[in-house]
Amino acid sequence: MQARVSIRFKDGVLDPEAAAIEGALRGLGFDGVRGVRRVRVIELDLDTNEPEAAWASVERMCERLLANPVIEDASVEILKEG
Amino acid sequence: MRACVVTFPGSNCDRDLAVAFERVLGVRVDRVWHKRTRLDRYDLIGIPGGFSYGDHLRPGAIAARSPVMQEVVRQANDGALVLGPCNGFQILTEAGLLPGALIRNRGLAFVCRRVDLVVEGTDSPYTRGLERGRTLRLPIAHHDGGYVVDDEGLRRLEGEGRIALRYKDNPNGSTADIAGVLGGPRNNVLGLMPHPERAIEPLLGGVDGRALLAPLLAA
Structure with a gap:
């Protein structure tokens, strides 16, 4: 079973890299962009085939290591058998 | 005083920090590899700068x-001095310290480059005896030095006098110009982006780093 963790800055944390991307898009003439957010994705291959066990396990991984709760939010998706 | 400096894969200021402790405090410094699960009781623990694990993940x-x-956190909560410049911060x-x-x-x-810092929180073993408002000039060398703390956390830091140092001219976008923060039960933990250990010899361009280390002799 596979899991996908998406990690992004919490609202209110100004991400200078996202701001640079937004500025570069404007420089290319893409005026219609109102916001840019960078999201880091980590995909995991897991031993278990039970979605609930997988979800609980990955949530713990997020709390312990994958995300920093001070500045980041993580969301977990359990993917179909990969 | 018993002192040690921890080395992680990718640390590169560990020797500088150990030498700074030795020169300024006159102590022998044990070098500790990060795999250790048990640690003797130390009065002073250095968490050095560098790029531990290549800055992977964060x-x-x-x-x-x-x-x-785990040992460092335990001893810090027990009152041991823990100093972390740059990657150490x-x-x-x-x-979570x-x-x-x-x-x-x-x-x-x-x-x-070298930056000017203003001493603010003087109720700590590092800054005791320093005049509030005094300027220290220390080197910085970092890519990820933007300090982020939410409004409530900032109010708490300010209310408890736990902002040790602020930048005079903010070089990295840190919230409220914060360059160094105190923690632990008696403000015994200091994390800061500048490098006091790189400013202890005139030959290296300054000695203001000694100002943050010398007070530890009385701690």
Whole structure:
């Protein structure tokens, strides 16, 4: 079973890299962009085939290591058998 | 005084920090590899600068989960002095010993120069005896020095006098110009982006780093 963790800055944390991307898009003439957010994705291959066990396990991984709760939010998706 | 400096894979200021402790405090410094699960009781523990684990995931994130850090956290909560410059500051925030987090510099570039810092919180073993408002000139060298803390955390830091140092001219976008933060039960933990250990000899361009280390002799 596979899991996908998406990690992004919490609202209110100004991400200078996202701001640079937004500025570069404007420089290319893409005026219609109102916001840019960078999201880091980590995909995991897991031993278990039970979605609930997988979800609980990955949530713990997020709390312990994958995300920093001070500045980041993580969301977990359990993917179909990969 | 018993002192040690922890080395992680990718640390590169560990020897500088050990030499600074030796020269300024006249102590012998044990060098400790991060895999250690048990640590003798130390009065002073250095968490050095560098790029532990290549800054993978987040700067300091993986080092903060090293076996030795559980011991460091325990001793810090027990009152041991823990000093973390640069990557050490990132590791201490990731380990939860200090509030907030450090992200990419606002200007996106690696910043390497000397900066002026204003001493603020003087109720700590590092800053005791320093005059509030005194300027210290220390080198910085980092890519991820933007200190982030939420409004409530900032109010708490300010209310408790736990902002040790602020930048005179903010080089990295840190919230409220914060350069160094105190923590622990008696403000015995200091994390800061500048490098006091690189400013202890006139030959190296300054001695203001001694001002933050010398007071530890009385701690």
